[in-house]
Amino acid sequence: MGKSSINVGIIGFGTVGTGTARILLNNRSEIERRIGFPVVLKRIADINVRADRGIGLPGGMLVSDVSLLINDPEIDIIVELIGGIHPAKEFILSALKKGKHAVTANKALLATEGSALFEAAKKNNVSIGFEAAVAGGIPIIKVVRESLAGDRIKSVYGIINGTSNYILTKMTDEGVDFGIALKEAQSLGYAEADPAFDIEGIDSAHKIAILASLCYGLPFSFKKIYTQGITAITPADIQFATEFGYKIKLLAIAKQSGKEVEVRVHPTMLPREYLISNVNGVRNAIYLESDSAGPALYYGSGAGEMPTGNAVVSDIIDIARDIRGGSQRITGLGMPQNPGVKMKKMEDVLTSYYLRLSALDKPGVLSKISGILGKHNISIKSMIQKGRDRKAVPVVMMTHKAREKDMAKALREINRLPSVAKKTVYIRVEGEEN
Amino acid sequence: MGKSSINVGIIGFGTVGTGTARILLNNRSEIERRIGFPVVLKRIADINVRADRGIGLPGGMLVSDVSLLINDPEIDIIVELIGGIHPAKEFILSALKKGKHAVTANKALLATEGSALFEAAKKNNVSIGFEAAVAGGIPIIKVVRESLAGDRIKSVYGIINGTSNYILTKMTDEGVDFGIALKEAQSLGYAEADPAFDIEGIDSAHKIAILASLCYGLPFSFKKIYTQGITAITPADIQFATEFGYKIKLLAIAKQSGKEVEVRVHPTMLPREYLISNVNGVRNAIYLESDSAGPALYYGSGAGEMPTGNAVVSDIIDIARDIRGGSQRITGLGMPQNPGVKMKKMEDVLTSYYLRLSALDKPGVLSKISGILGKHNISIKSMIQKGRDRKAVPVVMMTHKAREKDMAKALREINRLPSVAKKTVYIRVEGEEN
Numbered sequence: 001m002g003k004s005s006i007n008v009g010i011i012g013f014g015t016v017g018t019g020t021a022r023i024l025l026n027n028r029s030e031i032e033r034r035i036g037f038p039v040v041l042k043r044i045a046d047i048n049v050r051a052d053r054g055i056g057l058p059g060g061m062l063v064s065d066v067s068l069l070i071n072d073p074e075i076d077i078i079v080e081l082i083g084g085i086h087p088a089k090e091f092i093l094s095a096l097k098k099g100k101h102a103v104t105a106n107k108a109l110l111a112t113e114g115s116a117l118f119e120a121a122k123k124n125n126v127s128i129g130f131e132a133a134v135a136g137g138i139p140i141i142k143v144v145r146e147s148l149a150g151d152r153i154k155s156v157y158g159i160i161n162g163t164s165n166y167i168l169t170k171m172t173d174e175g176v177d178f179g180i181a182l183k184e185a186q187s188l189g190y191a192e193a194d195p196a197f198d199i200e201g202i203d204s205a206h207k208i209a210i211l212a213s214l215c216y217g218l219p220f221s222f223k224k225i226y227t228q229g230i231t232a233i234t235p236a237d238i239q240f241a242t243e244f245g246y247k248i249k250l251l252a253i254a255k256q257s258g259k260e261v262e263v264r265v266h267p268t269m270l271p272r273e274y275l276i277s278n279v280n281g282v283r284n285a286i287y288l289e290s291d292s293a294g295p296a297l298y299y300g301s302g303a304g305e306m307p308t309g310n311a312v313v314s315d316i317i318d319i320a321r322d323i324r325g326g327s328q329r330i331t332g333l334g335m336p337q338n339p340g341v342k343m344k345k346m347e348d349v350l351t352s353y354y355l356r357l358s359a360l361d362k363p364g365v366l367s368k369i370s371g372i373l374g375k376h377n378i379s380i381k382s383m384i385q386k387g388r389d390r391k392a393v394p395v396v397m398m399t400h401k402a403r404e405k406d407m408a409k410a411l412r413e414i415n416r417l418p419s420v421a422k423k424t425v426y427i428r429v430e431g432e433e434n
Numbered sequence: 435m436g437k438s439s440i441n442v443g444i445i446g447f448g449t450v451g452t453g454t455a456r457i458l459l460n461n462r463s464e465i466e467r468r469i470g471f472p473v474v475l476k477r478i479a480d481i482n483v484r485a486d487r488g489i490g491l492p493g494g495m496l497v498s499d500v501s502l503l504i505n506d507p508e509i510d511i512i513v514e515l516i517g518g519i520h521p522a523k524e525f526i527l528s529a530l531k532k533g534k535h536a537v538t539a540n541k542a543l544l545a546t547e548g549s550a551l552f553e554a555a556k557k558n559n560v561s562i563g564f565e566a567a568v569a570g571g572i573p574i575i576k577v578v579r580e581s582l583a584g585d586r587i588k589s590v591y592g593i594i595n596g597t598s599n600y601i602l603t604k605m606t607d608e609g610v611d612f613g614i615a616l617k618e619a620q621s622l623g624y625a626e627a628d629p630a631f632d633i634e635g636i637d638s639a640h641k642i643a644i645l646a647s648l649c650y651g652l653p654f655s656f657k658k659i660y661t662q663g664i665t666a667i668t669p670a671d672i673q674f675a676t677e678f679g680y681k682i683k684l685l686a687i688a689k690q691s692g693k694e695v696e697v698r699v700h701p702t703m704l705p706r707e708y709l710i711s712n713v714n715g716v717r718n719a720i721y722l723e724s725d726s727a728g729p730a731l732y733y734g735s736g737a738g739e740m741p742t743g744n745a746v747v748s749d750i751i752d753i754a755r756d757i758r759g760g761s762q763r764i765t766g767l768g769m770p771q772n773p774g775v776k777m778k779k780m781e782d783v784l785t786s787y788y789l790r791l792s793a794l795d796k797p798g799v800l801s802k803i804s805g806i807l808g809k810h811n812i813s814i815k816s817m818i819q820k821g822r823d824r825k826a827v828p829v830v831m832m833t834h835k836a837r838e839k840d841m842a843k844a845l846r847e848i849n850r851l852p853s854v855a856k857k858t859v860y861i862r863v864e865g866e867e868n
Contacts, residue, residue, distance in 0.1 A: 023726055034583055138730065142576065143573055146573075150464075275712060290744075292453070292741065293570075293734060293745075294571055294740065298732055298733075300727060300730035300731070301727065325759070
């Protein structure tokens with residue numbers, strides 16, 4: 001039966017660390033009732049041992065020296081919650097080498113150094129739990145790894161950055177512009193003082209890198225992911241999207257096509273009747289379509305002390321059950337790679353587009369624009385020209401599916417036309433057979 | 435490391451059995467790549483060994499004698515997919531006694547005989563997988579049991595009968611009455627020739643019995659669950675619901691209040707902006723709120739050959755990983771009961787109500803009705819009286835929260851009034867602080 005209790009050490013006593021400690025301490029007897037043995041929080045390490053986190057700890061539990069955890073033979077599971085690449089990576093690697101299992105919420109670390117970490121785990125025959133790294137309140141890692149272990153995943157579409165979704169929701173509901181919505185998000189604590197990480201799509205790209213690796217066995221390749229944020233979205237585009245029957249969401253997408261996998265993050269127009277189009281505010285959702293299980297949507301909190309803490313605790317409990325059962329099941333918790341797949345080049349991706357042109361209202365302009373599109377194999381599905389009174393009027397169109405590379409060429413030509421007053425805005429469209 | 439391959443026997447080669455076999459046979463090498471060892475379908479038993487299921491089986495795999503599976507020492511996991519109570523129960527019990535693990539999609543069996551089955555599994559130190567018994571395409575059993583193992587679940591609201599949801603969606607979208615929507619569902623194969631099981635809420639009650647046991651440790655007690663189907667819902671009520679900003683869904687509800695758990699199935703009005711209100715057609719969804727993870731919604735297919743087959747396969751893989759790992763983890767797959775909780779009596783449940791009265795349009799009628807409600811501690815939140823031209827006009831009202839017992843008494847008195855022409859229609863309302 002292995003050990004009678006499983007001991008845990010937490011590195012990093014910030015928001016998620018506090019949530020994790022709170023659950024392990026407050027729900028200890030309930031967890032024991034459910035799983036049949038105790039999971040004990042033995043030690044927490046943080047450089048700041050004085051700040052009040054609003055939680056009472058037994059004396060001596062909080063220390064500043066990480067080695068007291070990593071070198072403690074009684075600790076079975078090390079939880080890394082300090083974030084960033086260094087020294088998080090080194091802490092996890094030392095723990096793995098000591099034969100300890102690791103749990104982390106560190107998406108940036110996994111997205112960039114995941115392959116090395118999972119290799120080290122495999123070598124030491126221990127596991128790495130990372131449910132908390134992608135959409136804390138949604139158990140998507142477990143769903144993919146276990147519930148869909150016998151299935152083939154066709155596509156994943158995620159609203160996996162709460163900050164961006166809050167801003168887009170506010171812009172949509174109130175018609176305000178990006179700057180105002182961002183300030184509101186900051187004042188509510190939903191966006192950092194430096195929000196680049198969230199609004200430029202980097203955070204979403206970290207998470208979809210992890211999901212793409214998990215779903216398709218694609219090597220971790222965060223840097224190759226096409227990433228476009230939401231800073232250029234205007235109330236005008238949201239208004240036009242509404243007129244066409246769409247909502248604009250920052251989507252992280254991973255999709256298999258043959259031996260290649262598309263992975264990309266960008267603002268996306270989605271038919272407004274889709275369930276995922278109605279996921280609002282800071283909430284996250286992941287839509288996933290697979291061969292056998294069919295379409296599915298998982299919705300919940302994306303971040304926060306308690307949801308993310310709960311994800312960390314669910315990993316701890318899974319690993320504790322394995323240790324306690326004397327299981328070698330841990331290889332099943334690895335990240336099996338599939339050498340047969342590779343990432344599709346963005347220029348080869350096919351999508352539909354929304355285009356907003358500022359065209360001078362003169363005869364022949366539209367025919368010139370549609371001529372250029374046609375030359376590059378892009379066909380127009382629908383078009384609206386707004387007003388006739390000003391010098392440059394917005395011309396808005398939806399295209400059928402076209403190749404990224406062709407669209408890039410066409411837009412370059414169109415933007416050079418003397419009758420086109422401003423750079424053409426484009427937003428990719430998903431979810432229609434076109 | 436235990437055995438090199440895990441062998442599976444399926445009893446029942448109907449829709450779900452065929453889906454399960456299809457996945458195990460077609461995805462065999464992909465499953466092996468992901469989990470590291472083969473899962474082998476060794477035998478299928480069915481009384482009909484001749485029907486063409488559109489799937490090619492190796493010679494000798496399909497037999498009519500169940501004992502060839504149960505007595506085969508090489509078979510590790512018996513999958514029961516024949517449905518019904520007998521002989522499904524006996525087959526599972528014999529398999530458990532032989533030290534085999536069991537997987538079942540049989541909700542009726544679990545809801546009524548679950549306690550005996552889980553006890554037998556515990557005694558024989560084997561596990562019972564039942565992901566397929568509740569909303570096949572949604573891994574809700576795993577989510578509750580594993581992802582929320584350290585959390586406290588406050589409430590569960592499920593659209594877990596696709597037939598009823600299809601009928602209500604059709605009635606809502608097209609304004610047709612129940613009978614027409616049912617016929618359409620039958621012609622599409624979404625409803626049985628005898629649809630009572632689905633439309634009377636019994637199927638939903640089976641599933642919520644399982645969820646309530648899993649979430650709260652409540653003993654299986656299907657027969658005590660208050661169950662009301664959708665046969666009395668009229669287009670008029672759907673129309674009024676829309677006017678008040680609601681949708682009508684057949685909800686299965688389990689909710690903790692103190693040491694008691696409410697468990698009930700009935701048509702329910704939900705604010706239309708809720709995500710779950712927008713779950714349409716035959717799809718299922720489960721909204722779950724817990725202390726740490728917060729609000730979450732899981733959406734997917736509720737039934738069908740492949741989604742349910744996938745759920746069966748995910749249980750097979752979980753158990754196979756445990757066997758292969760030599761784990762004693764199986765006690766964690768049991769159904770730990772909590773002797774501290776019991777089911778709340780329906781008469782003590784508090785909800786808000788929608789009431790539709792047929793009142794003769796005479797002075798004083800409304801004051802009499804509201805007087806009776808007031809006497810029974812029921813206060814009116816809003817009211818619409820429709821038209822003044824006919825003899826009996828519909829009076830529609832929404833109440834604040836009231837006790838079931840009080841409402842029953844009030845309705846009895848109201849229905850006895852000479853100025854009330856027909857029996858008052860009532861629909862419970864969820865999701866508002868009232």
